[in-house]
Amino acid sequence: MNIAAVIVDVPAKQTDREFDYKIPDKWLGLIQPGMRVIVPFGPRMVQGFVTGLKDKSEFDKLRQIKEPMDLEPVLNSELLQLGNWLTLKAMCFKISALQAMLPSAMKAKYEKVLKVTGDKKNLLDPEVQRFLANHDSISWKDVINGGETVRFQKEVQKGNVEVIYQVKNRMNKKKVKMVETILSVQEMKDMMSSLSANAKKQQEVIQYFIEHQEKIQLKDLLEATGASNSTIKTLVDKKVLRESDEEIYRNPYENRTFEKSNPFTLTDEQAAALSPIVASVEKDEHDVFLLYGVTGSGKTEVYLQAIDAVLKKGAEAIMLVPEISLTPQTVKRFKERFGEQVAVMHSGLSVGEKYDEWRKIHRKEVKVVVGARSAVFAPFENLGLIIMDEEHESSYKQEENPRYHARDVAIERAKNHKCPVILGSATPALESFARAQKGVYQLLPLTRRMNNHPMPSVEIVDMREELRGGNRSMFSELLFEKLKVRIERGEQTVLMLNKRGHSSFVMCRSCGVVLNCPNCDISLTYHRMNHSLKCHYCAHEEKMPSICPECSSDHIRFFGTGTQKVEEEITKLLPEARVIRMDVDTTSKKGSHERLLQAFGEGKADILLGTQMIAKGLDFPNITLVGVLSADTMLHLPDFRSSEKTFQLLTQVSGRAGRHELEGEVVIQTYTPEHYSVELSSYQDYDSFYEREMFIRRQNHYPPYFYMAMVTVSHEDLMKTVATTEKITQFLGARLSKGAIILGPVASPISRINNRYRYQCLIKYKREPELQSLMRSILEHYQQETAQQKLQINIDLNPQIMM
DNA sequence: AGCACGCCGACT
DNA sequence: GTCGGCGTGCTC
Numbered sequence: 001m002n003i004a005a006v007i008v009d010v011p012a013k014q015t016d017r018e019f020d021y022k023i024p025d026k027w028l029g030l031i032q033p034g035m036r037v038i039v040p041f042g043p044r045m046v047q048g049f050v051t052g053l054k055d056k057s058e059f060d061k062l063r064q065i066k067e068p069m070d071l072e073p074v075l076n077s078e079l080l081q082l083g084n085w086l087t088l089k090a091m092c093f094k095i096s097a098l099q100a101m102l103p104s105a106m107k108a109k110y111e112k113v114l115k116v117t118g119d120k121k122n123l124l125d126p127e128v129q130r131f132l133a134n135h136d137s138i139s140w141k142d143v144i145n146g147g148e149t150v151r152f153q154k155e156v157q158k159g160n161v162e163v164i165y166q167v168k169n170r171m172n173k174k175k176v177k178m179v180e181t182i183l184s185v186q187e188m189k190d191m192m193s194s195l196s197a198n199a200k201k202q203q204e205v206i207q208y209f210i211e212h213q214e215k216i217q218l219k220d221l222l223e224a225t226g227a228s229n230s231t232i233k234t235l236v237d238k239k240v241l242r243e244s245d246e247e248i249y250r251n252p253y254e255n256r257t258f259e260k261s262n263p264f265t266l267t268d269e270q271a272a273a274l275s276p277i278v279a280s281v282e283k284d285e286h287d288v289f290l291l292y293g294v295t296g297s298g299k300t301e302v303y304l305q306a307i308d309a310v311l312k313k314g315a316e317a318i319m320l321v322p323e324i325s326l327t328p329q330t331v332k333r334f335k336e337r338f339g340e341q342v343a344v345m346h347s348g349l350s351v352g353e354k355y356d357e358w359r360k361i362h363r364k365e366v367k368v369v370v371g372a373r374s375a376v377f378a379p380f381e382n383l384g385l386i387i388m389d390e391e392h393e394s395s396y397k398q399e400e401n402p403r404y405h406a407r408d409v410a411i412e413r414a415k416n417h418k419c420p421v422i423l424g425s426a427t428p429a430l431e432s433f434a435r436a437q438k439g440v441y442q443l444l445p446l447t448r449r450m451n452n453h454p455m456p457s458v459e460i461v462d463m464r465e466e467l468r469g470g471n472r473s474m475f476s477e478l479l480f481e482k483l484k485v486r487i488e489r490g491e492q493t494v495l496m497l498n499k500r501g502h503s504s505f506v507m508c509r510s511c512g513v514v515l516n517c518p519n520c521d522i523s524l525t526y527h528r529m530n531h532s533l534k535c536h537y538c539a540h541e542e543k544m545p546s547i548c549p550e551c552s553s554d555h556i557r558f559f560g561t562g563t564q565k566v567e568e569e570i571t572k573l574l575p576e577a578r579v580i581r582m583d584v585d586t587t588s589k590k591g592s593h594e595r596l597l598q599a600f601g602e603g604k605a606d607i608l609l610g611t612q613m614i615a616k617g618l619d620f621p622n623i624t625l626v627g628v629l630s631a632d633t634m635l636h637l638p639d640f641r642s643s644e645k646t647f648q649l650l651t652q653v654s655g656r657a658g659r660h661e662l663e664g665e666v667v668i669q670t671y672t673p674e675h676y677s678v679e680l681s682s683y684q685d686y687d688s689f690y691e692r693e694m695f696i697r698r699q700n701h702y703p704p705y706f707y708m709a710m711v712t713v714s715h716e717d718l719m720k721t722v723a724t725t726e727k728i729t730q731f732l733g734a735r736l737s738k739g740a741i742i743l744g745p746v747a748s749p750i751s752r753i754n755n756r757y758r759y760q761c762l763i764k765y766k767r768e769p770e771l772q773s774l775m776r777s778i779l780e781h782y783q784q785e786t787a788q789q790k791l792q793i794n795i796d797l798n799p800q801i802m803m
Numbered sequence: 804a805g806c807a808c809g810c811c812g813a814c815t
Numbered sequence: 816g817t818c819g820g821c822g823t824g825c826t827c
C-alpha cells in the first residue's frame with residue numbers, strides 16, 4: 001500500500017478525479033486516507049486530499065508525495081464518503097465538497113517565491129540585483145507589482161534564480177511561550193548562593209521557581225517577577241530554565257462564565273415529544289422527527305434533554321441553528337447545560353477561532369457542537385443526534401458551490417450513523433410538513449406555550465386607510481399609541497422593518513428615474529455613512545449626486561424606509577425613547593450583534609429597531625409589544641416562496657412578544673391586509689396557511705408537489721447568453737420525460753450582475769432519474785467555454801431563492 | 804486553475 | 816530573424 005489516490009486542490013472539470021502518487025518510504029504507514037498532503041502537480045505544488053491507498057496504479061510514471069500536512073486524517077471515512085455523496089447532490093467538484101467540510105483555516109495558501117540559486121548572486125542582471133536589494137528571495141507578487149517579470153523570467157531560464165512553490169496552512173495553531181525549570185529545588189537553592197549579588201532579577205526568578213515548580217506562561221512569569229525577557233534568556237542559557245511553545249485554543253468566550261443549569265420539568269406535551277426521540281436515540285435508530293411547536297412552546301428544552309440522553313450513552317450531538325440566531329442567548333443555554341463539552345461554530349468567530357473549535361471536536365474534547373450550516377460536518381465519529389432548529393430558515397441552504405442544504409446533509413449523516421434527526425420549527429418548511437403528513441417524518445406537536453402563556457394578540461393595520469386618513473408617517477396611529485404606552489410603563493418594544501426587496505434606493509421625484517448600478521440591473525442603495533451609493537452585487541460605489549443625472553432636477557432623494565430613517569422619525573416623535581438599531585450597518589463589526597442585544601436585554605433601551613435579524617431567538621421578558629412596520633415588502637418578490645417566507649417571518653416576530661409573565665401585543669402594518677399569509681399569521685394559524693399554500697403549490701406545480709432544478713447561464717454577451725440558455729432548454733426538453741415542465745429561457749430576476757447577463761431555465765419534475773447525468777453532460781459540453789470564464793453555468797438541484 | 808508549449812503577426 | 820501575443824492541452 002505505497003500508492004495514494006489524491007484529489008488535488010484544482011477546481012476544474014479536467015482535474016476532478018483522483019491522481020495517484022507514490023508514498024515515500026519515510027511516510028509509509030503514516031499517510032492515511034483523509035489526510036491533506038502536498039503533492040507536485042505539473043510544475044507546481046498543490047494541496048490534496050488522500051482518498052485511498054493502493055498497491056498498484058494504472059499510471060507508471062508516478063511522482064512522490066512531497067509531505068503530509070496533517071499527522072492524523074482530518075476527514076474520517078464517513079466524511080470522505082459523505083464528500084462523494086455531496087459531489088453528486090450538489091453537482092460540484094470533489095475538491096469543493098471535501099473543502100466544504102473543513103474550516104476555512106485549513107484551505108491551502110499558495111505562494112510562489114523566487115530564490116537566488118546558491119552563489120549566483122553576482123551573476124544577476126544589475127537591475128534584478130537592485131530590485132532584490134539585499135534579500136536573496138522575493139515573492140512573485142512583488143515581482144509582478146514591480147513590473148520586473150521579464151527580467152526575473154530570464155534569470156530563471158539561466159538558472160540563476162529558482163522558483164519555489166509554497167503550500168501553507170491559512171492559519172496556524174496559536175502558541176504561547178511557556179517556561180519551566182529543569183533543576184531541582186535543591187539545585188536552585190545552591191545556584192542562588194553562587195549568583196553574583198547584582199543579579200537581582202535572576203535571583204527573583206529562581207526564587208519564584210523554588211516556590212512554584214510548575215510550568216508557567218512566559219507572560220505571567222514576567223508579570224509575577226518583574227523580570228525582563230533578557231533575564232529569562234540568560235537563565236535559559238545557564239540551563240536553569242527551559243522555554244517551550246505550547247499550543248493553546250483561542251477562546252471566544254474567555255471572559256464569560258456560565259452557571260450550570262439543570263433540566264427543567266417538562267410539560268406533558270414536551271415529555272410526549274421527547275420520549276420517542278429518546279427511544280430512537282437509545283435504540284440507535286434512524287428517524288426524522290419534525291418538532292412542530294408554536295413560538296415559546298419550549299422546543300429548546302426538548303433539544304437539551306434529548307442531547308442529554310445522547311451524552312448519557314456516550315455519543316455526540318450536533319445542534320444546528322440559523323446563523324442569525326446564534327446570539328449569546330442561544331450559546332449560553334447550551335454552555336450552561338453542558339459546560340465544557342460544547343463547541344460553538346458560527347461566522348461571528350474569526351478564522352482562527354473556528355479552526356480551534358473544530359480541533360476541539362476533532363480531538364474529541366467536546367461532545368456537542370452548536371453551530372450554523374457548516375457545523376453539520378462536525379467530525380464526530382459516534383454521532384447520536386442531529387438537531388436543526390428553525391428548520392425552515394433559508395440560511396441552511398448554501399447559495400454558492402457546493403450548493404447543499406444542511407437538512408439533506410443532516411439526514412444523510414444520520415443515516416450513516418443510525419441516529420435520529422430533529423427538525424424543529426413553529427413554521428416548518430412546506431416540504432417538511434408535507435413529509436410529516438405523509439409519515440416520512442414523525443410529527444411531534446407542541447401546541448401550547450410554556451406555563452400556558454397566551455399567544456400574543458395580533459392586530460393588523462391597513463396602511464392604505466391610514467394614508468386616506470391623512471397619516472403619512474410610517475407609524476399607524478394604533479402602533480404609535482401602543483408604543484407611547486410601553487415607554488410610559490417602562491416596557492420594551494421590538495420594531496421590525498422588513499427591508500428586503502427595496503432598501504433605500506434613490507429616485508428623482510421630477511422625472512421618476514431610479515439610479516441603477518452601471519454593471520448590474522439592480523438599484524443602488526444609499527449609504528449614509530459616507531453619503532454614497534453602493535451596489536450590493538458588485539463593488540460599485542459612487543457619490544450621491546445632488547442633481548438628477550437625467551433631468552438635472554434637484555428633487556433627487558432616497559426612498560424606501562431604511563432603519564436609519566425610522567430611527568430619525570422615532571427621535572422626532574418620541575425624543576425620550578431610547579432606541580437600539582440593528583441592521584447591517586450597526587452589526588458589521590465583530591461582536592456588535594451580541595453587544596447590542598445584551599444592552600437591550602439589560603434594559604438600556606426601550607425600542608429595538610431592526611431588520612429580519614431581530615425576528616429570531618430573542619427572548620426577553622420585558623418585551624410586550626412587537627411592531628412590524630410593513631409586512632408586505634417581501635410579498636411581491638418574484639419567488640414562489642414569498643408567501644411562505646412572509647408568513648414565517650411575521651409569525652416568528654410575533655412570537656417575540658409576551659413569552660414570560662407580561663402579556664404581549666403585536667401590531668402588523670400592511671398595504672395588503674387581505675393577503676392570506678398576513679391574515680393567517682395574525683392568528684398564528686400555520687395549519688390553515690399550510691392548506692392554502694399547498695393548494696396553490698399543487699395548482700402551479702411547485703414544491704413539495706414537484707422537485708425543481710435551475711440552470712443559470714451568464715455571459716458578457718446578451719445574445720450568447722440567450723442562445724446558450726435556449727440550447728440547454730431544448731436539450732433538456734428533448735430528453736426529459738413528458739411529466740417534466742421546463743420553463744425558459746427567461747431573464748433572471750436580477751438580469752445582469754457585474755456586466756454579465758443572466759438567463760435561466762427552470763425544470764419542475766416528479767421523477768427524472770436521468771436528470772443528474774443530463775446536467776453533467778451539459779457542464780461537460782460547455783467545459784472549454786466555462787473554463788475560459790467566458791461562460792458561466794450554474795446548476796442548483798434544489799434552489800431556495802429564485803434570483 | 805496555472806503553466807508550458809506552440810503557432811502566427813510586428814518589430815530591432 | 817526574434818519577441819511576444821494568446822489558443823491548446825496537460826497535470827499522477
